[in-house]
Amino acid sequence: MSTASKVTSRDAILGRIRKSLGRATGETAPSSVTERLASPKANPVVPKRAQIAPDQQVELFEKMATNVNATVGMVVSDGDIPREIARFLAEHNLPARIKISPDSAVSSLPWSDTALEVSTGIAGAEDVVSVTPSFAGVAETGSLMLRSGADTPYTLNMLPDTHIAVLRVSDVVGTYEDVWARLREKEGHGNMPRAFLWVTGPSRTGDIEQTIQLGAHGPRRLHIVLVDDTKENK
Amino acid sequence: MNVSTSPKFKENVHDALRDESLQRALGRLKSGFQVNRANAISKMPEFEALRDQARDIKNHTLENLDHYLLKFEENVKANGGHVHWCADAAEAREVVAKICRDKDAKSVLKGKSMISEEIGLNDFLEKQDLKVVETDLGEYIIQLRHEPPSHIIAPAIHVHKEQVAESFRETHKGRDPNRSLVEPRELLDEARDVMREHFFAADVGITGANFLIAETGSSVIVTNEGNGDLTQTLSRVHIAIASLEKVVPTLEDASSILRVLARSATGQEMSSYTTFSTGPRRSDDLDGPEEYHVILLDNGRSNMLGTEFQDMLRCIRCAACMNHCPVYGAVGGHAYGWVYPGPMGSVLSPSLIGVDEAGHLPNASTFCGKCEEVCPMRIPLPKMMRHWREREFEKHLSPASFRYGIKTWAFFASKPKLYRTVTGIASKVLSKMSRGKGRIAKLPLAGGWTDMRDFPAPEGKTFKQLWAEKQSGKGGSK
Amino acid sequence: MTPSKPRVGLFITCLVDMFRPTVGFSAVKLLEEAGCEVDVPMDQTCCGQPAFNSGDNASARKVARPLINMFADYDYVVAPSGSCAGMIKKHFPELFADDPLMAEKVQALSDKTYELVSFLTDIMKVDGVPAEFDGKVTYHDSCSGLRELGVKEQPRKLLNSIKGLEIAELGEPESCCGFGGTFCVKYPEISGKMVGDKTRDITQTGAKTLLAGDLGCLMNMAGKLAREGSKVEVRHVAEVLADMTMAAPPITGKEGE
Numbered sequence: 001m002s003t004a005s006k007v008t009s010r011d012a013i014l015g016r017i018r019k020s021l022g023r024a025t026g027e028t029a030p031s032s033v034t035e036r037l038a039s040p041k042a043n044p045v046v047p048k049r050a051q052i053a054p055d056q057q058v059e060l061f062e063k064m065a066t067n068v069n070a071t072v073g074m075v076v077s078d079g080d081i082p083r084e085i086a087r088f089l090a091e092h093n094l095p096a097r098i099k100i101s102p103d104s105a106v107s108s109l110p111w112s113d114t115a116l117e118v119s120t121g122i123a124g125a126e127d128v129v130s131v132t133p134s135f136a137g138v139a140e141t142g143s144l145m146l147r148s149g150a151d152t153p154y155t156l157n158m159l160p161d162t163h164i165a166v167l168r169v170s171d172v173v174g175t176y177e178d179v180w181a182r183l184r185e186k187e188g189h190g191n192m193p194r195a196f197l198w199v200t201g202p203s204r205t206g207d208i209e210q211t212i213q214l215g216a217h218g219p220r221r222l223h224i225v226l227v228d229d230t231k232e233n234k
Numbered sequence: 235m236n237v238s239t240s241p242k243f244k245e246n247v248h249d250a251l252r253d254e255s256l257q258r259a260l261g262r263l264k265s266g267f268q269v270n271r272a273n274a275i276s277k278m279p280e281f282e283a284l285r286d287q288a289r290d291i292k293n294h295t296l297e298n299l300d301h302y303l304l305k306f307e308e309n310v311k312a313n314g315g316h317v318h319w320c321a322d323a324a325e326a327r328e329v330v331a332k333i334c335r336d337k338d339a340k341s342v343l344k345g346k347s348m349i350s351e352e353i354g355l356n357d358f359l360e361k362q363d364l365k366v367v368e369t370d371l372g373e374y375i376i377q378l379r380h381e382p383p384s385h386i387i388a389p390a391i392h393v394h395k396e397q398v399a400e401s402f403r404e405t406h407k408g409r410d411p412n413r414s415l416v417e418p419r420e421l422l423d424e425a426r427d428v429m430r431e432h433f434f435a436a437d438v439g440i441t442g443a444n445f446l447i448a449e450t451g452s453s454v455i456v457t458n459e460g461n462g463d464l465t466q467t468l469s470r471v472h473i474a475i476a477s478l479e480k481v482v483p484t485l486e487d488a489s490s491i492l493r494v495l496a497r498s499a500t501g502q503e504m505s506s507y508t509t510f511s512t513g514p515r516r517s518d519d520l521d522g523p524e525e526y527h528v529i530l531l532d533n534g535r536s537n538m539l540g541t542e543f544q545d546m547l548r549c550i551r552c553a554a555c556m557n558h559c560p561v562y563g564a565v566g567g568h569a570y571g572w573v574y575p576g577p578m579g580s581v582l583s584p585s586l587i588g589v590d591e592a593g594h595l596p597n598a599s600t601f602c603g604k605c606e607e608v609c610p611m612r613i614p615l616p617k618m619m620r621h622w623r624e625r626e627f628e629k630h631l632s633p634a635s636f637r638y639g640i641k642t643w644a645f646f647a648s649k650p651k652l653y654r655t656v657t658g659i660a661s662k663v664l665s666k667m668s669r670g671k672g673r674i675a676k677l678p679l680a681g682g683w684t685d686m687r688d689f690p691a692p693e694g695k696t697f698k699q700l701w702a703e704k705q706s707g708k709g710g711s712k
Numbered sequence: 713m714t715p716s717k718p719r720v721g722l723f724i725t726c727l728v729d730m731f732r733p734t735v736g737f738s739a740v741k742l743l744e745e746a747g748c749e750v751d752v753p754m755d756q757t758c759c760g761q762p763a764f765n766s767g768d769n770a771s772a773r774k775v776a777r778p779l780i781n782m783f784a785d786y787d788y789v790v791a792p793s794g795s796c797a798g799m800i801k802k803h804f805p806e807l808f809a810d811d812p813l814m815a816e817k818v819q820a821l822s823d824k825t826y827e828l829v830s831f832l833t834d835i836m837k838v839d840g841v842p843a844e845f846d847g848k849v850t851y852h853d854s855c856s857g858l859r860e861l862g863v864k865e866q867p868r869k870l871l872n873s874i875k876g877l878e879i880a881e882l883g884e885p886e887s888c889c890g891f892g893g894t895f896c897v898k899y900p901e902i903s904g905k906m907v908g909d910k911t912r913d914i915t916q917t918g919a920k921t922l923l924a925g926d927l928g929c930l931m932n933m934a935g936k937l938a939r940e941g942s943k944v945e946v947r948h949v950a951e952v953l954a955d956m957t958m959a960a961p962p963i964t965g966k967e968g969e
Binding site for chain 2: 009010012013014016017018019020021022023029030032033036037040041042043044045047048049064067068102121122125141148149150153154155157158159175176177180190191192193194195196198199200201202203204205206207208209210211213215216217218219
């Protein structure tokens with residue numbers, strides 16, 4: 001296919017759209033469009049469910065995540081995270097070998113307090129358990145917000161059988177809109193990581209006779225370690 | 235494009251109603267999707283307001299579709315991705331094939347994509363000696379069975395587990411022939427295991443897109459299995475195929491619509507995975523695809539704008555309409571004869587393959603209105619089916635006998651005196667024919683009615699006759 | 713000057729006119745008991761719905777247009793059918809949308825048109841009827857009344873006021889019975905399957921009588937029940953509310969007759 005014909009299709013499609021909408025070629029976008037794009041805002045209807053005090057949001061997050069078959073463990077300091085993870089793995093008879101994100105939020109934890117075998121990097125076929133940090137947690141639906149990046153390879157979220165995500169209480173927000181505001185603050189408006197993933201419970205399918213089974217192609221288990229960093233800060 | 239059997243709708247229906255295994259599968263719609271949706275909505279007091287909002291967002295987007303598409307294109311490019319505008323199915327297929335050739339690809343992995351079904355992509359790629367593997371469990375099952383999907387979010391809803399086991403035994407060679415494949419869990423574990431090998435060997439990963447975000451140039455997929463994520467992350471090249479109307483302005487707009495999507499579809503509050511993909515792997519990323527392409531497919535949609543069918547472009551493919559449709563529930567998806575079944579298909583298919591081809595579909599509705607009642611985007615589906623009937627009537631596509639019947643009836647119904655006489659006679663004759671039994675088992679020219687049920691006989695005189703008698707004092711007991 | 717009694721033009725509907733006049737007389741009785749003055753314009757035929765739903769808008773307009781003047785002088789227009797009332801109320805404005813000269817009249821007609829039972833409860837504030845009925849009935853929510861006009865609780869409210877009557881709800885009262893106007897003869901197999909599901913549901917309630925507010929649906933369900941040899945009797949809800957079940961045998965007659 002020549003480049004010329006591609007240009008033609010693009011112009012033809014845009015031409016048909018403009019014609020159907022009764023618009024002239026080259027007409028510039030109205031302010032309703034440019035303003036919406038320039039300063040994105042939450043739409044008026046946002047469920048009240050999650051518009052509550054921060055400590056209630058954490059409670060709601062836990063409840064909603066548990067409702068979708070995730071498990072939640074609470075610790076009070078970073079130092080306790082490795083032990084909580086070791087406990088979780090032992091409790092479920094899972095291998096004591098983990099692949100973790102290079103991100104210092106997990107890589108600098110005192111793993112030597114435990115007998116866990118720890119390595120860092122992307123996930124491969126041999127990795128059964130992963131540990132990653134979280135960008136945020138959304139109380140509304142108990143969803144984890146995970147981003148790809150140099151220190152947070154994406155495959156860790158999806159390939160291993162068991163995914164353990166560390167989430168700070170200070171990163172629990174009410175709604176998706178709160179997450180976008182945080183992301184824009186960190187990355188600048190319009191900049192997205194290559195992949196931004198909402199995880200609401202472990203992988204599942206209902207494709208065989210509408211019977212829900214966990215662990216289709218992604219993780220069979222999702223464990224969230226909530227770190228109450230709010231008390232430390234005070 | 236996929237060949238349709240829509241003109242044979244009646245034959246398809248006849249077979250579907252006699253297919254016991256299909257009927258068993260359809261029986262699960264009520265206890266599954268319908269109940270789950272109702273539960274999810276009962277937990278969301280703002281649901282009706284969220285529907286209004288979702289409709290308004292999409293309406294605004296459609297009114298400015300050119301502007302948002304251009305912004306989307308600009309942002310995909312800014313992030314190092316490619317956008318391919320494709321006017322029709324043939325062009326889209328060819329663009330995908332060319333990307334595969336350019337990357338010297340051998341194997342193509344697919345995430346679930348209805349657009350890929352619409353353009354008949356798999357067959358086309360296989361003819362180019364590419365190995366194409368569907369990764370969504372339901373899509374994988376029907377790929378093995380060489381069938382089209384029968385539902386837009388549960389493509390293998392018509393298949394029962396014994397049939398899945400049979401397909402797996404045939405396809406998955408080199409495994410213990412005596413292994414147990416009875417429980418859904420066993421079937422899933424085998425599929426997961428087989429698919430892992432495919433994931434690590436993939437050259438090109440093709441997914442659909444639930445949304446395209448103009449603000450950021452992102453494509454969004456909503457899945458439960460995680461197959462779409464692995465498809466687009468582990469392949470060297472990620473191609474997202476989307477029709478034009480998938481674009482929304484901002485991340486907030488996508489989020490607002492996501493609040494009605496899963497609740498309407500599966501009854502989940504949110505699907506397991508919602509993934510926003512923006513461009514290829516960044517220079518310091520440790521994983522992700524080397525190339526990122528978006529196919530923007532028109533295939534007739536730009537012509538729907540500005541017509542009575544524009545509202546259909548709000549559709550987010552949740553399948554609530556078919557999950558609740560009594561006609562879909564009776565005959566299943568394959569009877570509709572093309573890619574999109576149920577009420578949304580009955581409106582969309584005539585737009586895409588022509589009303590002369592898909593003419594049965596908008597007619598095969600009682601206008602019960604359940605689809606519109608559950609549509610999260612408030613698409614007036616019955617009204618649009620009626621608009622298709624208007625077009626058919628104008629184009630003289632409806633059967634001549636039927637047209638003649640309507641015209642004859644309208645002639646009598648617009649002549650009050652004649653009408654009173656004729657109905658008076660008909661009432662009397664039909665009443666006599668029932669021989670006092672109140673019903674008629676066989677009625678000439680009314681086989682459509684009496685093949686299925688008795689014909690209730692009139693009381694004997696029309697209301698207007700009796701009313702006139704009463705008014706003039708001649709009336710008896712009434 | 714407001715007349716003491718609201719003047720109601722009864723839109724009798726073509727099916728009631730030809731097949732079941734008792735429904736019409738039941739409606740008249742109910743309206744009069746509710747304090748209305750009822751009149752029946754004799755030149756009315758049909759609301760035009762069969763043509764409208766077949767895509768033949770020209771024929772639909774031809775049939776519908778005379779009604780607009782015919783009913784112009786009444787305070788209210790009431791039909792013993794959610795489907796026909798819905799056609800006038802919801803679809804006439806659409807049907808005549810391209811006719812600006814008609815717009816005001818069509819809107820006025822639409823505004824004052826009601827389905828019978830909801831008119832009694834919502835406008836005339838009737839909260840009970842003096843009828844008697846012995847036994848268990850079940851009630852099918854006809855689609856147009858339910859979804860276009862919001863008729864759901866009104867018939868139940870009035871039925872529950874009847875001494876001796878008990879409602880046994882269907883498993884799926886809001887599922888379409890498969891009538892759908894011309895649908896039932898154009899796609900008899902699908903319609904047959906749908907009405908078969910419906911009669912199974914009806915039978916499972918153990919009710920002796922099936923009621924609904926639309927004659928088309930009733931004829932479909934009654935015809936299927938009769939074909940199955942069921943003893944369930946089928947009547948329009950107005951017949952029971954007006955205590956006029958003695959005026960006519962059930963639709964399709966009594967089993968064994």
